[in-house]
């Protein structure tokens with residue numbers, strides 16, 4: 001009995017040491033070289049959909065965000081993420097394309113560490129449940145108007161959808177309010193860094 005207890009103790013200590021190495025030391029060794037981007041650096045890359053929002057909802061955009069630029073984009077992103085957390089979107093959506101089950105064919109490039117090394121990913125929202133699709137490559141997948149219609153009434157654009165509607169993203173006239181605009185800006189940001197070659201349409205490219 002005593003020998004068994006000693007064996008269990010030693011095994012426990014070894015497993016603990018292995019766990020600490022695998023879950024804490026190894027990730028730290030892998031990730032420590034990746035620079036952390038600040039919110040200002042993140043907001044420097046404004047996707048075209050943000051300018052489109054300002055064109056499509058000019059009155060509302062002006063009222064809540066002013067002009068579409070890096071400053072207003074930063075504000076919209078920060079609010080969008082806050083609302084995403086508050087509304088528990090993460091309860092049904094992940095933000096991580098996993099390297100299994102051919103996920104890259106459905107969602108796009110498998111997620112990699114450096115795309116989480118920025119202030120927008122603090123805290124990261126990898127999520128665990130997938131009642132709805134992964135959102136890490138959402139940017140550009142749908143138009144701004146599609147998102148507005150979807151938040152207002154998901155089954156209107158995706159028949160049979162079980163996603164709840166978010167009427168509080170809209171004002172009494174049915175136009176998007178600050179939360180609605182911020183949420184769509186956030187959706188169009190998620191994965192925008194992976195789309196760059198598509199919209200870098202300057203001469204010669």
Ligand code: HEC
Pocket residue numbers: 083084087088089090091092093131132133135138141154155158161162163164166183187
């Ligand atoms: C009860 C679970 C649930 C919750 C909560 C939820 N969703 Fe969904 N979502 C779904 C399902 C299911 C779909 C797929 C059907 C559809 O398109 O509506 C979906 C689809 C989507 C899509 C379209 C994805 C694509 O590429 O087609 C977006 C964007 C989205 N959700 C964003 C959100 C946001 C933002 C929130 C929080 C404000 C949220 N969802 C909350 C279940 C949920």
